[in-house]
Amino acid sequence: MEGEPTLRLRIFNLNCWAIRYLSKRRQQRVRLIGDTLRQEGFDLVLLQEVWSEQDYSELKAKLAGSYPFSHYFRSGVIGSGLCVFSRFPILDTLLYQYSLNGYPYMLQHGDWFCGKSVGLVVMKISGIIFNVYVTHLHAEYCRDKDAYLPHRLVQAWELAQFIRHTSKAADVVLLGGDLNMHPEDVGIRLLRGWTGLQDAFAEAMRFEGCKNGCTLVPDNCFTDKSELLPFPLGIRIDYILYKAISSFTVKCEELKTTTGRAPGTDIPFSDHEAVMATLHIQRQGQPAGATLGTPGESGRSLADVVAEARAEVGAGLQAARQQRYSSGRMAVLALLLLLLQAAAALATLAGLGAEQPFPKLSFCLLAFLALGVLVLATGLHLFHTMEVKMLHGTEDQMWMMLRALQERPSEG
Amino acid sequence: MEGEPTLRLRIFNLNCWAIRYLSKRRQQRVRLIGDTLRQEGFDLVLLQEVWSEQDYSELKAKLAGSYPFSHYFRSGVIGSGLCVFSRFPILDTLLYQYSLNGYPYMLQHGDWFCGKSVGLVVMKISGIIFNVYVTHLHAEYCRDKDAYLPHRLVQAWELAQFIRHTSKAADVVLLGGDLNMHPEDVGIRLLRGWTGLQDAFAEAMRFEGCKNGCTLVPDNCFTDKSELLPFPLGIRIDYILYKAISSFTVKCEELKTTTGRAPGTDIPFSDHEAVMATLHIQRQGQPAGATLGTPGESGRSLADVVAEARAEVGAGLQAARQQRYSSGRMAVLALLLLLLQAAAALATLAGLGAEQPFPKLSFCLLAFLALGVLVLATGLHLFHTMEVKMLHGTEDQMWMMLRALQERPSEG
Secondary structure, three states: OOOOOEEEEEEEEEEEEEOOOOOOOHHHHHHHHHHHHHHHOOOEEEEEEEOOHHHHHHHHHHHOOOOOEEEEOOOOOOOOOOEEEEOOOEEEEEEEEOOOOOOOOOOOOOHHHHOOEEEEEEEEEOOEEEEEEEEEOOOOOOOOOOOOHHHHHHHHHHHHHHHHHHOOOOOEEEEEEEOOOOOOOHHHHHHHHHHOOEEHHHHOOEEEOOHHHOOEOOOOOOOOOOOOOOOOOOEOOEEEEEEEOOOEEEEEEEEEEOOOOOOOOOOOOOOOOOEEEEEEEEEOOOOOOOOOOOOOOOHHHHHHHHHHHHHHHHHHHHHHHHHHHHHHHHHHHHHHHHHHHHHHHHHHHOOOOOOOOOOHHHHHHHHHHHHHHHHHHHHHHHHHHHHHHHHHHHHHHHHHHHHHHHHOOOOO | OOOOOEEEEEEEEEEEEEOOOOOOOHHHHHHHHHHHHHHHOOOEEEEEEEOOHHHHHHHHHHHOOOOOEEEEOOOOOOOOOOEEEEOOOEEEEEEEEOOOOOOOOOOOOOHHHHOOEEEEEEEEEOOEEEEEEEEEOOOOOOOOOOOOHHHHHHHHHHHHHHHHHHOOOOOEEEEEEEOOOOOOOHHHHHHHHHHOOEEHHHHOOEEEOOHHHOOEOOOOOOOOOOOOOOOOOOEOOEEEEEEEOOOEEEEEEEEEEOOOOOOOOOOOOOOOOOEEEEEEEEEOOOOOOOOOOOOOOOHHHHHHHHHHHHHHHHHHHHHHHHHHHHHHHHHHHHHHHHHHHHHHHHHHHOOOOOOOOOOHHHHHHHHHHHHHHHHHHHHHHHHHHHHHHHHHHHHHHHHHHHHHHHHOOOOO
């Protein structure tokens, strides 16, 4: 076993915050990211928030020598923002778009337009099959009253399910991304418990970087300081997770984060810190035992996590049903008003009324207003109907899993 | 090898055409389907177009004795319409919603609202792991000028990719559903070539039913006869496909279809015919060799099929770009008109004009019209931007696959 060759893999993960017209000093930072990646020569680069395909193309051109293989995942109105650069050939890819991702009318948040997804690339390095996942979950805008928690939990659940179902032929699973969850949040516990993925920060033999591995820190000149007031050290929401399946072991030799600035410069890569891991992958004489599908946590504690997540999804379902009802009622009221106006107009035309009760202008304005409300409320109703369907479906799936866990508590 | 035990599996597949308020004699037919399924005692039942959850619940209650395990897949505004009933425990499920599925404004077709998807259920029967997929692809409304062909091809591609990536630990893969494609269509060839799935009708040792295995036939009193004019015998668009992976073989002992009527009655189950297959699954002494991921067709002919599909997707991409441009231009024009009106109104308020050039009413009507056009055109522009992204992404993936196939032509 000791004699088996070891594969050393250096991975770079970063939420690039490259939103056209909105992100500060975007072009300069993308150039800086490209230059650093070229110099450092990682094996695998996982990027999020590369919203502009032009930025991707520039990176691709710059990195063609050191990272000859790359993939950009397209989805949503703006794109998924996800891309991968690799020293090793990419054999196959798959994109899974999360079924829920915020609300189209929350323009100031804009997550809905991004088509948040998880991208999978399959690679074979030194005969070892790697399933590499890159993702970005819905942002958390207000931790105390997080309206997006049910959506983010559905995403964490779908991410875990997607990884479990697609990684059965993989030797090693890697996941990098901005999960928008703190390490102790229920979504992370659900994801890790259900897939058995390990946290590179927690497992690292050496660590260098921001305290507690934080990736959103006050020292970064681009972060919103007011958001970080309750967390003076910052928060950790960007992760590299991994797991060996079949007869391999993975160890995290070293984990690093940037510390508010890109190395050797005075500006950061992004408003997030980069996470860089050095992993050791070794073939074992006998299978490691734990495989995806057999959750890493014990059945009992995993059941508790799923029950907790299910309660949150259930609360989201309640809220979504309420919104579906309100928007439906609004649409019906607008329709009634329109019909009433139509009846009044017909009556006037037929000469039933002595004279028109309203001035023409107000009458028309009211009709247009009613029509506008009808269209918008119908759209909202359809949207919330879909939301209810997906939350309900996830709640059902979680219930099915709970039942399965409870039936075999000792197997966990 | 001869001594290995054989598993015999009876599968029922049907597009139920159970649209509330729209489908003829729906309740009677759903009752009939339930009664037949209970009497016949299949092992596995794959249903499509069960749009109403109430119909599903009724079926579930009726079939609880003979099919104790079931799953309903929720998605879209109306639902996915997909459900599974089984004699054997369902271990796990996953839903993948196709990224493209028609247009929300094509209300008369309505596919967009259905959230067309593929559902996966994992089962273990006699120690054999089954990945069972049920799906329903976008309908074909006009074969000569099929505006939905690029969307259906994206769905066929995503279906193939989803099956390939999720079935790596399965011993047997089964796919049942209404694929809305004729057996020789490029989408079917792509799906079968890329996954290696076999067609139960083509492989069946015995066949009984409509000529050529047709599942949409003129003899069915619910079919639209005018649509079937070019096909006097009917068309075959509902399939049961299968594939053995690892060390198993699957043979189709018998395939049956209904023939325009449910057995022993004077009305059909649906406007589609049911497809019923009896499969023999046997463990082999040595691996069967072919696995998913190693396409069933030779590299060269599969490359031709992918190239053909990619050309169609490319044509769809052209059209989608054109529509994105048109809707964007319309939105800009509406915005310009609104700005012009705002300027005119301000000028009048400021007393610059001697008197208002238009009557107030027409002015307001015009403004509302412009606003309506702006909102609609912006919505359309966003929608077609997403469509472009997904078509472009699929075209890219297909290109990647073509390159891979061309690099290893002899391995196919």
